[in-house]
Amino acid sequence: MSSRLYGYAGKILRIDLTKGKVHEEPLSRKMARAYLGGRGFNVRRLYSEVPKSIGPLSPENKLIIATGPIAGTGFPLGARLNVTSKSPQTGLLGDSNVGGHFAAEMKYAGFDQIVIEGRSSKPIYIYIYNNEVEFRDASGIWGLTISRAYDAIRRELKDWKIQIALIGPSAENLVRFSGIFFNVYRPAARTGLGVVMASKNIKAIVVRGDGYVEVAKPRAFETLVEEIEESVYSHVQYWPRRIMGTSRILLAANRLGFLPAYHFKKGIVDYAYCVSGERLAIEYNVKNRGCFSCILPCSRFYVIREGSFAGTYGEGPEYEALAGLTVRIGNDDLNSALKAINMINDLGMDVISTSEVISWAMELYEKGLLNKRETNGLDLRWGNMDAVFKLIEMIAYRKGFGDILADGVIKAARKLRKGLDLAFHVKGLEMIQADPRGLKGYGLGFAVSSRGADHLRSEPFIELSDNPEIGRKLFNEPEATLRLGTRGKGRLVAYYENWCAIVDSLEVCKNIAENMEILSFDKAAKLINVVTGLEMSASEVFKVGERIINIERAYIVREGVRRKDDILPKRFLREPIDRGPSAGQVIELNRMLDEYYKTREWDPITGIPTIKKLHELGLHDVAEDLQKHGIKLSKGLTYK
Amino acid sequence: MVKKLIVDPSKCVGCRYCEMWCSFVHEGVFSSSFSRITIVKDDRIGLDYPIVCEFCEPAPCVKACPTGALIKGNHGIIIVNEEKCISCGNCVKACPYGAIKLHPIKLKPLICDLCEGREPVCVSKCPTNAIRIYPIEEIDLSINEEVFDQAYAHALKRHKELMKRWGIHVK
Numbered sequence: 001m002s003s004r005l006y007g008y009a010g011k012i013l014r015i016d017l018t019k020g021k022v023h024e025e026p027l028s029r030k031m032a033r034a035y036l037g038g039r040g041f042n043v044r045r046l047y048s049e050v051p052k053s054i055g056p057l058s059p060e061n062k063l064i065i066a067t068g069p070i071a072g073t074g075f076p077l078g079a080r081l082n083v084t085s086k087s088p089q090t091g092l093l094g095d096s097n098v099g100g101h102f103a104a105e106m107k108y109a110g111f112d113q114i115v116i117e118g119r120s121s122k123p124i125y126i127y128i129y130n131n132e133v134e135f136r137d138a139s140g141i142w143g144l145t146i147s148r149a150y151d152a153i154r155r156e157l158k159d160w161k162i163q164i165a166l167i168g169p170s171a172e173n174l175v176r177f178s179g180i181f182f183n184v185y186r187p188a189a190r191t192g193l194g195v196v197m198a199s200k201n202i203k204a205i206v207v208r209g210d211g212y213v214e215v216a217k218p219r220a221f222e223t224l225v226e227e228i229e230e231s232v233y234s235h236v237q238y239w240p241r242r243i244m245g246t247s248r249i250l251l252a253a254n255r256l257g258f259l260p261a262y263h264f265k266k267g268i269v270d271y272a273y274c275v276s277g278e279r280l281a282i283e284y285n286v287k288n289r290g291c292f293s294c295i296l297p298c299s300r301f302y303v304i305r306e307g308s309f310a311g312t313y314g315e316g317p318e319y320e321a322l323a324g325l326t327v328r329i330g331n332d333d334l335n336s337a338l339k340a341i342n343m344i345n346d347l348g349m350d351v352i353s354t355s356e357v358i359s360w361a362m363e364l365y366e367k368g369l370l371n372k373r374e375t376n377g378l379d380l381r382w383g384n385m386d387a388v389f390k391l392i393e394m395i396a397y398r399k400g401f402g403d404i405l406a407d408g409v410i411k412a413a414r415k416l417r418k419g420l421d422l423a424f425h426v427k428g429l430e431m432i433q434a435d436p437r438g439l440k441g442y443g444l445g446f447a448v449s450s451r452g453a454d455h456l457r458s459e460p461f462i463e464l465s466d467n468p469e470i471g472r473k474l475f476n477e478p479e480a481t482l483r484l485g486t487r488g489k490g491r492l493v494a495y496y497e498n499w500c501a502i503v504d505s506l507e508v509c510k511n512i513a514e515n516m517e518i519l520s521f522d523k524a525a526k527l528i529n530v531v532t533g534l535e536m537s538a539s540e541v542f543k544v545g546e547r548i549i550n551i552e553r554a555y556i557v558r559e560g561v562r563r564k565d566d567i568l569p570k571r572f573l574r575e576p577i578d579r580g581p582s583a584g585q586v587i588e589l590n591r592m593l594d595e596y597y598k599t600r601e602w603d604p605i606t607g608i609p610t611i612k613k614l615h616e617l618g619l620h621d622v623a624e625d626l627q628k629h630g631i632k633l634s635k636g637l638t639y640k
Numbered sequence: 641m642v643k644k645l646i647v648d649p650s651k652c653v654g655c656r657y658c659e660m661w662c663s664f665v666h667e668g669v670f671s672s673s674f675s676r677i678t679i680v681k682d683d684r685i686g687l688d689y690p691i692v693c694e695f696c697e698p699a700p701c702v703k704a705c706p707t708g709a710l711i712k713g714n715h716g717i718i719i720v721n722e723e724k725c726i727s728c729g730n731c732v733k734a735c736p737y738g739a740i741k742l743h744p745i746k747l748k749p750l751i752c753d754l755c756e757g758r759e760p761v762c763v764s765k766c767p768t769n770a771i772r773i774y775p776i777e778e779i780d781l782s783i784n785e786e787v788f789d790q791a792y793a794h795a796l797k798r799h800k801e802l803m804k805r806w807g808i809h810v811k
Contacts (some may be wrong), residue, residue: 002765072670072671072760073660073670074661074670074765076651076657101681104671104672108672110671147684150684160680160681160682161672183683184684209673210671210673210675210744211671211673211744212663212670212671212674213669213670213671214668214669214670215670218664222664226771261644287651287686289653289654289683290654290657290690290767291655293656293657293660295655295657295767297653297768299653301686313686315683530709586707
């Protein structure tokens with residue numbers, strides 16, 4: 001049997017900015033088998049190479065970018081990548097997943113993973129062309145917005161084929177929720193990774209390659225792709241997704257009553273159509289755009305055709321941005337929402353966290369807890385977009401009241417000594433645009449997610465089916481797949497967390513792997529073998545997901561996270577939703593958490609993985625390391 | 641019959657699925673740099689444009705080749721004789737559309753062969769039908785402008801451009 005690894009580029013690029021040195025390391029077969037790629041590769045490296053004492057903005061923190069074995073092949077919807085670091089926003093695990101064309105180009109340049117460590121003494125951008133790495137002066141582009149910097153770099157290098165990862169002015173100003181943007185419109189925005197890049201004095205990472213990716217079994221690969229193509233093209237969600245992308249969720253969320261309207265005070269609004277994906281499709285969108293090798297190109301290029309923002313254009317928005325700058329801040333005007341999203345992106349910030357800090361301030365303002373003197377004269381009533389535009393600039397450039405919000409909602413609340421209960425975050429990461437009271441599995445997912453309040457770590461979409469038969473079949477509990485049910489949610493979330501970890505490591509899009517249920521677990525296992533030649537069994541693949549979840553948990557446990565941190569903001573636990581189809585609901589978190597830890601075989605009192613579980617997953621070094629840090633691990637647990 | 645690839649940039653989403661399968665069908669591996677079709681992109685302004693061989697008559701690439709390695713074969717397709725080719729890159733420079741590149745390893749020109757008579761893979765794999773293959777049949781739409789008025793002449797001129805994009809070859 002050939003020992004060659006197909007699919008993978010086979011090399012890791014390590015860049016030490018302090019020493020100005022670059023070297024290549026081979027990708028080991030063992031690493032590929034145990035972690036598959038992307039998210040798995042990154043968290044394994046972060047755990048080993050970024051120990052507890054390291055500050056997120058210190059030169060010792062590392063910025064790690066990795067993709068999987070599929071990127072760069074003709075497999076549809078399979079060219080994403082993960083960026084990982086210690087998060088300057090949460091102080092815990094920083095991790096964000098993004099599409100676009102960067103991952104494939106990285107493979108063609110010859111790398112599965114890029115590890116950046118140290119700090120450059122002056123602003124630079126890194127230019128990787130095949131196996132050559134050049135540090136180029138970035139003093140001329142430092143301070144530029146995302147779109148301008150993108151243009152400037154393309155012109156300077158005289159090459160339109162390059163792929164660029166870049167940061168905006170907000171990251172340079174250390175706004176804690178700044179992301180890394182891939183070619184203008186594709187941000188890895190969550191957990192503040194742009195700030196890590198800025199702290200290392202890197203404005204951009206440019207990659208270009210002339211190499212190729214070879215699959216282990218070309219004929220079988222072709223057949224598998226044909227099967228996937230057929231399932232995608234014949235899927236009932238094909239056209240809605242292609243026409244609207246995720247912006248279609250807004251009207252659906254309004255129908256089910258889990259919108260984050262007015263900072264999660266209302267689950268429904270009466271102007272949902274005015275700010276919906278449906279309206280965007282009819283009045284704004286001009287063409288579709290796709291990530292690399294995608295056959296369900298769901299991104300939309302829009303143009304504002306009238307009003308004071310006429311001529312504004314861009315890609316998107318996805319649901320998170322759309323709901324964040326409309327209903328969450330009480331704004332019913334789509335034009336100004338698009339303009340605001342455009343501004344936030346171009347300045348380089350995470351639109352989800354930005355929408356939380358703004359809507360949080362608006363709720364305090366409404367309650368009389370914030371006055372105009374404190375907001376530098378801004379009238380922060382719901383939906384006042386003139387004030388929002390000003391505030392966005394003030395956050396990005398850390399001016400006045402914006403400087404306080406720029407540290408994120410929890411730090412802002414602590415600094416102002418108010419609104420702590422209204423700061424909607426988990427573990428320091430601001431909450432996404434769905435009310436967990438109307439989606440209990442998602443709620444549990446937010447609470448236990450390894451990076452903070454985020455749905456993409458588990459995405460238990462199946463509970464939206466509201467079909468008890470599915471729950472009975474999959475989890476032996478009909479309530480598991482009822483969105484307002486609580487029993488069986490621990491099993492539901494644990495299962496989908498494992499699956500998402502596999503998907504994020506294969507770097508396949510969750511559209512086909514999750515929501516459309518096209519890339520099933522069996523197909524994914526087959527895909528891995530056809531592409532890599534690793535010959536992994538289905539149970540071995542499944543263990544990869546569990547291993548990644550456990551090492552991520554170990555990473556945040558080492559940083560001090562315990563069960564008490566797996567919590568949701570009080571509003572969701574105590575205040576029932578006021579009206580709509582989810583009226584009267586709160587989230588019964590504790591009961592679901594008990595079941596979750598039990599399913600995970602973690603200590604239910606501390607939320608720490610047991611020795612037995614870590615050993616079973618081959619994480620002996622992790623168990624030992626945790627104990628070295630004085631963390632007591634239970635041997636194993638017996639449940640009644 | 642002479643056939644030609646027709647592209648519709650308003651449908652192209654820039655996914656480069658065509659590049660992947662062009663590379664795979666011809667070279668057995670996946671690579672953008674091994675593909676005979678190229679998608680020009682500028683994400684900021686939403687530019688996605690497929691560059692394909694336009695099967696020029698006469699063909700500047702054939703004329704530019706110093707060793708006679710390029711010849712026009714059946715149906716107007718350029719045939720590359722790799723043994724005669726000296727990898728000088730003159731054909732790359734001569735192509736007015738930038739549709740030729742050199743294979744990064746073999747250093748021989750990559751030129752569209754319309755998949756040698758099968759349905760071109762860029763056409764069959766395109767998720768949005770942005771690339772199609774059409775027979776070239778010239779249609780005579782020349783009119784005497786005096787018959788109608790300026791408005792008609794202007795409209796027809798613009799319509800001819802559109803028809804060309806549909807794949808109807810207008811004289």
